[in-house]
Amino acid sequence: MLNIDAFAGFANDQLLYPATDVLSDSTAKDFQDTFAKNASVDGAQYGMPLIASARALFYNKDLFDKAGISAPPKTWDELETAARKITETGVPGYGLPLGSEEAQGETGIWFYGAGGGYGDAQKITVDTPENLEGATFIQKLVDEKLTQADAGATNRTPLINVFIQGQLGMIEALPPTVGQIKEKNPALNYGIAPIPTKDGSPFTLGVADHLMAFKNDGKKQDAIRKFLDYFYSTDVYTQWVEAEGFLPTTKSGAEKLASNPDTKPFLDLLPNARFYPSTNKAWTATQGAVQSLIGQIAQGKDPATVLKEIQAKADAAS
Known part of the structure; x- marks a missing residue:
């Protein structure tokens, strides 16, 4: 086994x-x-799912109160509004880790949230209208300075630590984050809510190891x-x-x-839960392309061009 x-x-x-x-x-x-x-x-x-992980929105309740936000956002529009109000208090509103550590996860949240995704076992689909909408919204958050600085090179682990220290309004995180908060900053006043999506429909990014x-x-x-x-x-x-x-x-x-x-x-x-198309033989190359290229949209590169470049690498590996 x-x-x-x-x-x-x-x-x-x-x-x-x-x-x-x-x-x-x-x-x-x-x-x-x-x-x-x-x-x-x-x-x-063929696989027996061993353990699961999922993503959810962690939010700082004290920062929400300070910014006059009564509830966690359910839609992108609500997230943008909340992030702007928090940023105006002097703390980044939304943590956006597009660095190579876990760029495919953060990016997938916005792709799936727009009704798109990475495709399936038969075909990888990155260059789609839905995914472009998600990538464009990511760039909007960066352009309007509603995220931390240098989002294109920020990795997930250190950014979660910034949230744990109370210096970030919102971030998408994982079940083990709860234990990390208890260990590092048990006084943090935080909440957990579903991932905001374009239309507010429920979704999470699921990950599983297998036996x-x-x-x-x-x-x-x-x-x-x-x-x-x-x-x-x-x-x-x-x-x-x-x-x-x-x-x-x-x-x-x-x-x-x-x-x-x-x-x-x-x-x-x-x-x-939605999943990466890990049974597609081109997924490994696609993941690598996302990790190395997607951060460029936070540096001003045209999102459509970036998605086409990622798609080309996926197609070459198919």
Whole structure:
């Protein structure tokens, strides 16, 4: 067995058991539908979603009160207004990390929020009208100085630390950020809300690592099934997930942890999760192109040109 995020290559080489061959029916049906679909190739599930992560909007309640903002934004227009009011108090309104560390994540938030995305297992689609709308809005936030300085080169980890220290109005962050706040600045008065989108529709960027079982002449199949059914049993699995600071990929796990205030905001978003097209062989090249090029829109380069350049690299890898 192997735990890694990428399984499609092994599946295409026919090295893996289908999930149904190493899981009981009850365990197989317990995975969140969106995560099971994301763990599939040509309609057959090969990956067992191990742990989940999702994005949500973290916002500083004290800065919101100071700026006269009564509620977290749900739409882009509301986010722009909130960011402007916070910036006028002397603190950057929105944290925009377009540096290479996690540029594909921040960018994906705006692509999916406009109704676009990165495509699917069959075709990578970066140069689209929807994605251009998202990229143009990112540039607008920068041009109007509603973000931190040098957004095109800012990495996510240090920027989250700026938020944790109370020096940033809003940022898209992850479940482990909650634990980091408790450790570094437990006095921070913050809230967690769904990601604002163009029209306010619910969405989160989902990420999952996977377990996969390699074929071994059938000798270990029963042992693998026994282990996986035990591992994904509700009490065992949720204890492990909580210790890791992430989210469960199972429905029963989500129900058990629903009362945990640290994870509930993220769990509520999981049914609307969207994912990178990681089963597309061109995704690795696409991700690299986004990480190296997208920051240029924060430096004034035409967004349409940047998207065309990224698309060209994706097409070359297809």
